Amino acid sequence: MNNRPLYFDYAATTPVDERVIQVMVECLGFNGNFGNPASSSHAFGQQARRSVELARQQVADLVGAQAQQIVWTSGATESNNLALKGVAQARGFGGGHIVTSQIEHKAILDTARQLQDSGIEVTYLLPDAEGLVTAQAVSEALREDTFLVSVMLVNNELGTLNDIPAIGQTVREHGALFHVDAAQGAGKVAINLTEWPVDLMSFSAHKLYGPKGIGALYVGPRAEQRLQAQIHGGGHEGGLRSGTLATHQIAAMGAAFALAAEHFAEEAATIVRLRSRLLKQLGAIAGCCLNGSATQRIPHTLSLTFREGEFNGQALSASIAFSATSACNSASNAPSHVLLALGLDARNAGRTIRLSLGRFTTEQDIDQVAQLIKTALASPPAFWAAPQP
Template sequence: MSTLPCYLDYAATTPVDDRVIQAMVTCLGREGTFGNPASNSHAYGNLARQAVELARRQVAELVGASADSLIWTSGATESNNLAIKGIAQSAQGARRHLITSRIEHKAVIDTVRQLEQAGFPVTWLDPDSDGLIQPEAVRQALRDDTLLVSLMLVNNELGTLTDIAAIGKMVREHGALLHVDAAQGAGKVAIDLNALPVDLMSFSAHKIYGPKGIGALYVGERARPWLAAQIHGGGHEQGFRSGTLATHQIVGMGAAYALAAAEIEEEVQRISLLSDQLRDGLLQLPGVLLNGDPQQRVPHTLNICVDKPGFNAMSLSSELAVSSTSACNSASSGASHVLLAMGLTPALAGSSLRLSLGRYTQATDIETAIAVIAARLHSPSTTFW
């Protein structure tokens, strides 16, 4: 009977928490809350609508937003598309300039590239050597015709934190809008949209122990008049996103965010201790270096470069479930675009690993990871392939 490898790829996806599954099951089957939330003429629909709105409040409470500012989507990828394309579609006059960075998730990069091909001028920001997009770089890129700036809160490969508060202040003073992809940030860092100068923010459920296929987009008051729907057919979600709401998935996302709100402090503290143990253990190995800023980061994600010829993440796959790049990039065999943008050579980027910790990571997993990587480093390079 085969044994699955030690799971250290929580940045790719998380298992659904058992408590979330229990909440979702109540929305399935004849005895469950299975009605269409848009059916307001009978109890089945009304009960489903109540469950949907409770979940909306649960998500809103974690991120410091009003419930009516959240729009349900199929995930952070759709949220990013809706935010960026939805604002661009409403661009008026000469204000069409977009700003983003070369280390964003492909859901942002590919969306902005599509708009660039359609004639929108784009400034692509480079990270510094520590993988950070500095506020000064954004300030220098802002122009009189800047419409939208789109930057992630937590980098999905490095775990580095972007100074959204400082950037948002500059963007707002310039009259532009700020979109933030927070798929990797929710439940890991405190988010207060009542205070942050952010106009649009994307969220996901499956990065925070909820189900796949569901997400949300925060739409602030400044962005609301300019956001154009990208999916039409019924005018659901205040006209921003049509389609029958998946009650069980929405309830799962709400339950996951409620659990995160209740447990974030304890969970971050526990993961920080494990992360320190992992980082210290790996960095003492010969040829292992840290990718990304050592301080301005979340503890959940660690990206290391293994400077030894022939080393490859695939050599670990039978014992460790880790990534050499983001899950959305893994279909292509090329090195991480994030690491290349930081200035790493293709060889060093190709020998880098992302190890990400989560709710079910234990000290034994950390010990296993260190031991496995140490063993590979002490093996002849010919065994890596």
């Protein structure tokens, strides 16, 4: 256990908090809260339903929504699909225009390309030099037939924070619906859907110390009648997402979001302090560059390019769990679409690492990771060959 790499990949997934695990376990086994929440005729189902509705309220409380506006899904990927496809299908597919950005998660980009195949036009906005999608860029892309805009709250690779209230106001004045992928932002950014002009917002439990396989979609009043279900069979979740509710996962997501709300200020301050400690040590490395805005970002995620020296990523990965790109891109070994959109060439994209900090990161971890990076930069790659004369 002591030989495990240092964990700096919280943006990919977080370990489930022990307090959340306890809530999950209480919903399993014959002596637990195992009933079907839809079985309202007996005590087992009623108890499960109470846990589901408590969790719905806990998720809503963290993001300033009403409990009835939270729809359970299997994760942010499904939430994104339901938002985009559900809105497109409700208006009959064929024709119309959607605006999104080139640096969205693949769950948005791949879904948008599927909608293009059905005859919908899509504009993919470039980020600015700071890695941000601006309200002005969105405004300039809007057309008379634009019916949906989808822009993420926090970029999963850069950690940059888009001005969602400003973008949302622009979209609302136009009359289109506005969807936000907030998988990387919930619990890290103060979200208030009572005030923000957002119609649909996607959440994931496993980015916030909850289990994988459970997420939610916020459906605001402007979107209620403009969204069609993508999974049918029983009319669960107000007819928007059929399927027997997984009480243990839902209760765990609620507990995770409640913990995030309870410790929000404290954890934010801790992550800011740890990020500053890390950047101070890495700042001494020649050619080390932070990608994306230095100020309009969350402190949890850092994208760092090492433009000088020998970059031995293979040696680094043996001692540090980090990402070279987002988890959804890792299998292809292709350069990050986010970094390419930001203007990096393939070489520098290949010399970039994403370090993401979280609840269990310590000062000792920070000091160790900084030293390991310095050592890796000073070491030749395992298959290094001397240049020919």
